[in-house]
Amino acid sequence: MQTRTMSVDLGERERKEAASSRRFPVSVSSETPVQRVDWQSGGQLFDEVLSHARGAVDLSRAPLPVLESHDRSKVNVGVVRDLKLDGKRLRGELVLGQSERAKELAADIADGIVTGISVGYTISQETRDEKAKRITATRWCPYEVSIVSVPADPSVGINRSASMDEQSATTTPPTDNTTPPEVLAERERASEIHALVTRARLGADFGAQLVRDGVPLEQARARILDALVVRDQQAPTNQHTRMDYGRFDAISPGTDYGEDFRRAAVDSLLIRSGIPVARPHAGARDLSGSVYDLARLSLSRQGRTGSRFGESRGPELIKRAMVTADFPAILAGALHASVRSGYESEPASHRAWVRAVPVPDFRTQQRPILGSAPSLAQVGEHGEYTDGYFTDEMASYSVMKYGRMVAISWEALVNDNLGAFLRVQPALGQAARRAEADTVYALFALNSAAGPTMQDGTALFHANHANLATSAAFDSAQLGAGRALLRKQQALGGGYLSLVPRYLVVPSERETAAEVLLANATRRVNTEKTTPEWIASLELVVEPRLANTAVYLAAEYNQIDTAELGLLEENMNGPVVEEEAEFRKDVKQWKVRHVFGAKFLDWRGVVKMPVT
Known part of the structure; x- marks a missing residue:
C-alpha cells in the first residue's frame, strides 16, 4: 500500500463551527505529482500522478477508516464518508468518533494545530512515461485516511473548499523549468528517506523528522536500522511460528512485518510465473517478482545494499541474499505454494x-x-436392573x-529462471493427490x-x-x-x-x-x-x-x-x-x-x- 500526504487549510471561524460536531469537509486526493522510488526500474525516482478521471477511483472500500500516521495496529478514530469526485479531486466528510483521542484531534484541528492528512491506497492499473519519468495511476483504490504531522501536498486536506482550491491554484507562482542541482539533490534525499521509512513502517513523523534535521542519507539509514532493532526488541516474539504459504492474507494489526514482506514476495513470484493466486497479497503488485529485485530487497531489509556487491544483477548478489532470513524463505515459500496449488487443483x-x-x-x-x-430389559416391581x-x-x-x-x-537463479522452475512444480502436488486416490480406489x-x-x-x-x-x-x-x-x-x-x-x-x-x-x-x-x-x-x-x-x-x-x-x-x-x-x-x-x-x-x- 502506498501513501501521500496533504495539508489542512481552514479559516478560524469555520474550524470552530466544525469542532462541536467533529465533522470536517476534506479533500482526500488530487492529481498533484508525488515523487516515488520505482523498484521495478532499479530504484529510479519518478513522479506518480493519481488520475481522477471517471472510473479511475475505486470507492468499493468506502467509507474509509481514519487512522493516525497509518498505524494499523490501533483502532481507527473516525471515518471519511460521502466520498465523491469533484473535478480533479476526491472529496468527502471527515467524521471523528466519541473516543477521548478523537475529541482531542477534533480540538487540535479546530485550533489549527493539526494540519496534515495522508491517504493510503493501492494501484491496480497504471501507464508509464519513461521519458518524462512519470507514472499515472489509471485505476486505484483508497484504503484509509491518516492524520499526520507533515504535509507534502498543500492543495488538498481537511476543510478544503472548492473556492479555496481555486484560490490556491491562481495564487501559486509559476515555476522555473530549470531546477537547481542542490534542490534536486535535496528532493532525492527526502524521497529516499521517506521511501525507506515507509518500507520499514516507522511512521511518517519519523521520516519527516529526519528530513527536517537535514540528516544525510547514510546516517538516515543507520538511524532507521537502529529504530527497527529497538522495535523488534520491544515487540513480543514467537519462537515457534510456522509460515503457512498456502494462504496469503492482507496485512492485519499485529502482523509480523518480516513475514508480511515474505508473503507479498511469494505472491509476486507466483503471479509472475503464471500460477493463479486466489487472494494475492495487497503488496504483491508493488514487487516485480524478479529474483534480483527480491534479493536486493532482502539485503536492504537487513541494512545492506546490493550495489556494494558488484553488479546489480549477478552471482554475487544472489550469494549474499542467500544468507539473509528473507530470501531463502521466499524461495521455499514459492515452491511450497506452487506444489500446493497443484494439490488443490487436482480432481479428487x-x-x-x-x-x-x-x-x-x-x-x-x-x-x-x-x-x-x-437393548433395554423389562424390570418388574422391586426387580433388579441387569448389566x-x-x-x-x-x-x-x-x-x-x-x-x-x-x-x-x-545458473537458473542467476539467469532469473525461477518462474520456469515454479511452473513445473504444481505437478508434484497433483501427483500427491493422485497417490491418495490410487491408494483409496486400489482397495x-x-x-x-x-x-x-x-x-x-x-x-x-x-x-x-x-x-x-x-x-x-x-x-x-x-x-x-x-x-x-x-x-x-x-x-x-x-x-x-x-x-x-x-x-x-x-x-x-x-x-x-x-x-x-x-x-x-x-x-x-x-x-x-x-x-x-x-x-x-x-x-x-x-x-x-x-x-x-x-x-x-x-x-x-x-x-x-x-x-x-x-x-x-x-x-x-x-x-x-x-x-x-x-x-x-x-x-x-x-x-x-x-x-x-x-x-x-x-x-x-x-x-x-x-x-x-
Missing part, C-alpha cells in the same frame, strides 16, 4: 465420501468401531511416506474386486455383510435394492442403523447413465414418474479408477465411519516442502514429502451393486 473424487483425519505419527492407528447400546455392555471391534492401519527431491541450479480391487479383508476375516463386499446386491441393470430399481441393504444394516450387538445413502459412486463409463437417473428424479412431470425423487438427493462421484462392473452407494461419513484417509498432521493441507543442504553442487534443493494411509473401517456404510 475420494475426498467427497472418505473422511480425512490427521494422525500424529507412523505407529499403527487403532480405530474402535462401537456397536449399538444394549448391559457395548460391543466393539477394532480396525487398524498405518500411514506411508511418499516423496521426491527437486532442485534448481545456481476396491483387492480379493478379486470383493474389497479388502476386514477385521472379521471376510472381504468388504460379501453376502455375510449384507452389502452386496444381486447383479442387475443400472436403473432406479437397482439403486432401490442398494438403498434397502443400506437401511437394514445393524450395529454390533443389534439395532438398525437406519443409514441414508448420500453418495452414488460410479466408474466413468456409467457417468452419463447416472446423470440421466439423477436428472429424471428432479423433473416434475404430469405423467407417472419412473425414477423416485430420493435419487435426486444423491451426490454423484465419478471415478475412472473403478472397474466398469459395479456401482456403489455410500452413507455420509458423519453417520458411520466407512473409509478413512489418515494424513500426518503436517500433510493435512498438502505435501510439505523442506530445504536440503547440498555443499558439493551449486544447486538449491528441496524435499517434497507426503505421508498418508487409507483404510475401510466398517462395511456397513457402503453397498456394492454389480451391474450388467
